[in-house]
Amino acid sequence: MEAYRSFIFRLIRNYLIGSLVAVFVVGTVVMVSTLQIPNIQFVRLIFIVLISLLFMMVAELITLWVQLGPIRQFFTSEHHERDELNRMYEKIHRFPGQTIYRIMGPHMLGFSLPAAGLTIWMISTGWLEFPYLYIVVAAACAFLIAIMHALIEYYLTVRAIRPLLLEIRHRGKVQYGMEPSLGGRILVSIQRKFQLSTALIGLFPLFLFFLATYIRLQYMDSEFAKEYILWGILIVVLGAGFALVGSWLLIRDVRDPVAELTHEMNRIQGGDLGRRAPDLYADEFSALISGFNMMINRLEMRQERNRQLLQSYFSTLAAALDARDKYTAGHSMRVAEYSLMIGKLSGMNEEQADLLYKSALLHDIGKIGIPDEVLLKDGKLSDEEFAIIRTHPVQGESILLQIEPIDAMADFLPGVRSHHERYDGKGYPDGMAGDDIPLFGRIIAVADAFDAMTSDRPYRNGMSHEKALTILEEGKGTQWDPYFAGLFIDEWRRQHHLQKPSK
Numbered sequence: 001m002e003a004y005r006s007f008i009f010r011l012i013r014n015y016l017i018g019s020l021v022a023v024f025v026v027g028t029v030v031m032v033s034t035l036q037i038p039n040i041q042f043v044r045l046i047f048i049v050l051i052s053l054l055f056m057m058v059a060e061l062i063t064l065w066v067q068l069g070p071i072r073q074f075f076t077s078e079h080h081e082r083d084e085l086n087r088m089y090e091k092i093h094r095f096p097g098q099t100i101y102r103i104m105g106p107h108m109l110g111f112s113l114p115a116a117g118l119t120i121w122m123i124s125t126g127w128l129e130f131p132y133l134y135i136v137v138a139a140a141c142a143f144l145i146a147i148m149h150a151l152i153e154y155y156l157t158v159r160a161i162r163p164l165l166l167e168i169r170h171r172g173k174v175q176y177g178m179e180p181s182l183g184g185r186i187l188v189s190i191q192r193k194f195q196l197s198t199a200l201i202g203l204f205p206l207f208l209f210f211l212a213t214y215i216r217l218q219y220m221d222s223e224f225a226k227e228y229i230l231w232g233i234l235i236v237v238l239g240a241g242f243a244l245v246g247s248w249l250l251i252r253d254v255r256d257p258v259a260e261l262t263h264e265m266n267r268i269q270g271g272d273l274g275r276r277a278p279d280l281y282a283d284e285f286s287a288l289i290s291g292f293n294m295m296i297n298r299l300e301m302r303q304e305r306n307r308q309l310l311q312s313y314f315s316t317l318a319a320a321l322d323a324r325d326k327y328t329a330g331h332s333m334r335v336a337e338y339s340l341m342i343g344k345l346s347g348m349n350e351e352q353a354d355l356l357y358k359s360a361l362l363h364d365i366g367k368i369g370i371p372d373e374v375l376l377k378d379g380k381l382s383d384e385e386f387a388i389i390r391t392h393p394v395q396g397e398s399i400l401l402q403i404e405p406i407d408a409m410a411d412f413l414p415g416v417r418s419h420h421e422r423y424d425g426k427g428y429p430d431g432m433a434g435d436d437i438p439l440f441g442r443i444i445a446v447a448d449a450f451d452a453m454t455s456d457r458p459y460r461n462g463m464s465h466e467k468a469l470t471i472l473e474e475g476k477g478t479q480w481d482p483y484f485a486g487l488f489i490d491e492w493r494r495q496h497h498l499q500k501p502s503k
Helices: 002-034 039-075 082-125 133-160 162-176 190-217 222-269 284-322 331-345 350-361 365-369 383-389 392-401 413-418 439-454 465-475 482-495
Strands: none
Touching: 002 039, 002 133, 002 162, 039 082, 039 162, 082 133, 082 162, 133 162, 133 190, 190 222, 222 284, 284 331, 284 350, 284 365, 331 350, 331 439, 331 482, 350 413, 350 439, 365 392, 392 413, 413 439, 439 465, 439 482, 465 482
């Protein structure tokens, strides 16, 4: 609640200062320096200003009380639903925009209507002696002053709401472990803010000078006053043109680097760290872009380090498994290399090929759960022992599912579980057939079989590469995927200059 009280104090302070400056300093000074009327009439005008100011403050305070209602109710409570925090976070961001409507509505009308009514009444009674046209000019001046007041109040309110936003983020973090955010949504375009602000700053004194000078000239030669109107309109039009062009050039100078950085951030969010934002600026944006590029450099270094650590992690797991049996030492690494070769031959991109390589490194990880007396047995396995061996694909999947976060190993699970499936549906653990077998499983099956056939075992020596290739050839379409087996066979023979045996 302390943040809300501080916000109200700032809001009222800014409002009172802005209103006093707008009504008394600007309005009264312009009125006194422009009108040439007796002092008693100035006193009556000051009375009109005070009465109108009272109406204005009442109308605006009522409106402000209504606008603050949901915010006040929110901060009187300590606990909130997650959606309520997000809604209030957005509502407070929109509050400065409501300030503009409040000042252009009840603020301006609350002052202008009573002032115009009292002035017309005093002119009709003879208490004030000047043309009714001055009321129209005064209304135009009031409109200009209200616009500038609204502009100033908007930017002051933008600063005033920041403690409220910080308080909401703090509550979200304490209660739900999250901090409310707009998530990149743009509620107010920076282009609109800059264009309107710079244009108004340029046009406000020009219009005010034109109107005030017009009234002053009414006390002089009327013919000159008519000429002044045409000249003044021309100057105002030219000034408006310069103000609009200047605001457009200024916003473009700010918008372009912001758009460039936004584009680069979106690219980085997609995982592309290969480029850097071009440093084409000589102002503060140069420092911003330099820092941005330095951040990308650090992200790239960290990503490479994480990639190396992850690769080491997979290699270490594979080596730990292979170390249980001297006869299978290096098996996982070789299967990974063979699988990677098949994947690249099939046209896999770098990302998919890397996932395949890691899946192959882990394909036998489930053998960690196989007892030594079964896994390391020298002789032929019994049916019961072979049934235990056949559980290792499922055990491997279960082991990887224990790694946090849950989705970290998701891409590797299909290859680990299905690398003993057969193309004809007679494999295990699920008896899948053909293209129903996951892609990584079909590739790893070829690589795993070739290395198993060519590696020494306690109960047999490894067969020759040519014989293993012949067995793969014969098993295409039954035990192994014919496409991937064919790719491996042809590439191996090409690399080792082996001739395809004649039938």
